């Protein structure tokens with residue numbers, strides 16, 4: 001469902017040009033759980049942002065469900081983000097002045113879903129992450145792991161087909177990290193395609209496929225033989 | 233609707249997040265707008281047209297019919313009694329009234345303390361031409377001398393304690409007058425019929441008596457009177473009608489362009505005839521400004537108000553600049569939330585709607601503040617220039633105008649920052 005063709009991304013500042021992504025060729029099929037690994041600064045977040053259409057790219061093409069995202073209008077892009085893609089950020093990115101329910105409802109609002117349906121779906125998502133009892137809490141009243149679960153609930157409340165997670169457990173201790181991983185696996189089993197950036201080799205191994213990125217390029221093994229990586 | 237309320241709620245939450253900078257923004261904007269309002273009020277009222285449907289049909293004839301030689305003199309703005317009679321020989325105008333003003337003391341009887349009053353000495357057409365509303369009674373029927381008096385509502389209440397006093401007698405300078413009519417509430421603003429004396433910012437007169445009676449009783453003009461030859465302005469009763477004593481304002485109503493042209497021609501002929509008869513040596517110079525242009529004609533626009541208008545406009549610009557700077561900071565510190573909403577699927581258009589809610593809230597706060605400051609400002613201006621006090625009035629048109637200005641200002645203050653925030657790079661803010 002995701003297809004990157006010879007995709008490149010350059011960051012230009014006054015001083016330097018950074019080739020964050022170089023000629024990326026990547027195909028992700030429906031239902032896969034892809035772990036994206038690589039050293040710091042290698043371009044993992046950039047790749048995820050491009051996939052989430054939060055970032056433009058310079059060359060190549062990105063096909064989502066066979067359709068190029070190039071030349072889509074702002075309205076089409078935001079609808080695509082809203083309906084097909086769920087994003088889990090490294091730093092939770094919850095709005096602290098809103099209740100958990102309000103936070104989770106946020107993407108649903110921009111889709112014009114009725115208030116009652118919004119609430120139903122948001123509660124369902126909170127239920128799934130095990131925090132339904134705290135729906136009226138504010139993010140600051142939760143632990144880091146709980147906040148990340150709320151962020152996951154927000155990402156899945158819109159029933160996206162793709163979940164993009166940038167180091168979802170990076171800020172969590174190992175116990176909480178395990179809970180979050182289990183949650184993601186559960187979501188994946190329900191048919192959601194997941195791309196997850198991680199530094200943790202154990203987590204990467206639990207994914208159905210590992211892709212490694214080094215200096216903006218996919219490493220050979222990942223490109224040509226995902227199965228080999230998985231077995232290693 | 234639910235969505236609109238949500239946008240308002242989001243605005244409100246973001247205000248609560250940093251209330252102080254927001255309050256400061258609103259305050260600065262209110263200050264600029266309030267000061268601007270105060271001035272705009274005067275400017276608007278001063279330049280308003282009290283008779284929009286006929287101010288282009290009322291004219292103020294002036295002629296250089298003076299017994300002296302002067303090549304490039306403007307004609308005096310007042311006419312002699314004899315000249316008015318000559319002008320009245322034309323039947324082109326559909327209404328015409330000569331007038332001047334004086335002062336006197338009014339009381340019910342000799343036991344009451346006298347009240348000083350402004351008197352307008354005029355003719356019945358005055359009331360018809362200026363659409364003066366009557367509460368009780370009727371204006372005297374012709375231009376003949378008679379001791380009849382018309383009272384303004386407030387003065388009737390003051391002297392009699394009631395308004396229905398037609399037929400009652402009272403004393404004007406201890407001469408008995410009969411009340412023939414009482415005016416309904418009437419405040420011609422500005423009072424354009426008196427603009428030649430620069431008195432158009434004053435209140436209308438308290439009482440009205442026939443012009444001829446004024447001459448008979450020797451009521452001297454309290455504004456402009458010019459005399460020539462051996463005329464003595466104090467001898468109004470005996471010499472006023474015959475000698476070169478110029479003190480009458482004269483208004484005529486000319487309803488159509490044809491009438492206006494014919495009247496200009498009539499004035500030209502009259503001046504030529506007078507010249508032939510040797511009654512004035514100066515070249516012909518007739519003027520016929522319309523009531524609509526009368527203030528500008530006499531250069532009666534207040535310089536103070538104009539200069540102040542410019543200053544307050546500049547002040548408003550400075551305030552707008554400051555407020556939008558503050559507002560920009562506020563939006564930049566909220567940019568994280570903008571980006572987050574974008575990342576979660578809000579379109580730019582949806583963020584712009586959010587911004588409109590911000591604008592509406594800011595307008596609401598700002599107009600309240602601005603009205604308060606504007607109110608204080610007009611009070612202050614009344615104190616500094618008491619003569620303009622009459623003009624410190626707010627009507628619906630003015631309020632709508634002020635609301636529109638506030639909306640525009642709030643929009644300006646919010647527009648640029650919001651655009652910057654909603655078009656900013658998306659991923660930047662979401663990284664920690």
Ligand SMILES: Nc1ncnc2c1ncn2[C@@H]1O[C@H](COP(=O)(O)OP(=O)(O)OP(=O)(O)O)[C@@H](O)[C@H]1O
Pocket residue numbers: 011012013018019020038039040041042043044045046047
């Ligand atoms: N907005 C930007 N402007 C300029 N350079 C950028 C920008 N964003 C990222 N880069 C550069 O692009 C490269 C890839 O960055 P990216 O954030 O994708 O790395 P990463 O793999 O996610 O690293 P980490 O594991 O530390 O999160 C880095 O060299 C970074 O400095």
Ligand SMILES: [Mg+2]
Pocket residue numbers: 044045046166
């Ligand atoms: Mg990263």
